[in-house]
Amino acid sequence: MRTERNLTRLDRVFARLDREPERPAGLDVPRMSRHRIVLFSATLAFYLAIVVAVLTTSWLVRFDWQVMFFRPYQQWPEIHAFLDYWVVLGQRGPTAVMVAAWLGWRSWRQHTIRPLLTFGAALLLLNVTVGAAKIGMGRLGPHYATTIGANEMWLGGDIFPSGHTANAVVTWGILAYMASTPRTRRYLSALSAVVSLSVGLTTVYLGTHWLSDVFLGWAAGLLVLLALPWVEPLLTRVEGWIFSLRDLWRDRRAAAGLPAPVTPVPAMSPQPAAPADEPQVREPVGAPRPARAPAYLAPGPHTPRSERSPVTPAGSRRPPHSERASRAATSPRPVAGG
Secondary structure, eight states, X not given: OOOOOOOOHHHHHHHHHHTSOSOOTTOOOOOOOHHHHHHHHHHHHHHHHHHHHHHXXXXXXXXXXXXXXXXXXXXXXXXXXXXXXXGGGGOHHHHHHHHHHHHHHHHHHHTOXXXXXXXXXXXXXXXXXXXXXXXXXXXXOGGGOOSTTOOOOSSSOOOSSOHHHHHHHHHHHHHHHXXXXXXXXXXXXXXXXXXXXXXXXXXXXHTSSOHHHHHHHHHHHHHHHHHHHHHHHHHHHHHHHHHHHHHHHHHHHHHTOOOOOOOOOOOOOOOOOOOTTSOOOOOOTTOOOOOOOOTTSOSSOOOOGGGSOOOOOSSOSSOOOXXXXXXXXXXXXXXXXX
């Protein structure tokens, strides 16, 4: 008797990934080239320059106050409603869900979990670096500033660098980082740059960040993207470890599997065995079986009810009554009004 194990949804996902265990040939993994190292060093120098300029209350802090007193949201109020929605492209929650859905589809099509692992590593680096800088420097925003012309540092704030700006750079830049072809990478890089620049300037327009916060947010997000090739070997090992755990889990499930229970079959009359040279035909599992007669019927041929001869009792089942004959002899009672 043949039985087949029903595959669960997780088994089907793993079977899909097993169709092509190796990465596609067109899936390029960025390397830490000399050009990328130069860009990383320049961005790091720019990051440190912004921090020093704010700490020393230089011309950049004075420019921050001039932009704040200009109040862009009052100069162009007609675009305020639109920019309230546009700034959502820099919020970590909604953007992470959208990008993770896209990268999950990429993982399904490319039979690898590297896109999701890379995105998770990028978000982890972003939260650690930007969060530590926010808490460490504790700068207050324009709406909570206390002293005109001051840098507002170490006062318990959390806006330096701009989290919206850094998150926009990393979230949309990871799409360009994971592109399969150089042409697609260029187009997505330009698109992510436009989105991150506009989101940063939107926070300045709304008055939630200083302009120097946005400068530092751009640098912080770009540093995370440029540092990702250093994390690629670790991601490769993590991916191999996850698949090894998957294989171990499947082996344990196969070893712990029990045979399907056998349904008892009622005894039947023995049938003559088929000749040795004649192939035996087995009944497939789940095939419909012929209907059997109910147990309460006696063995033998049975005719349907429509073909049976009617059986009428010899006499009436009702007891004799003296008035029955007189009622039958009389004519029926006329209908009232007839």
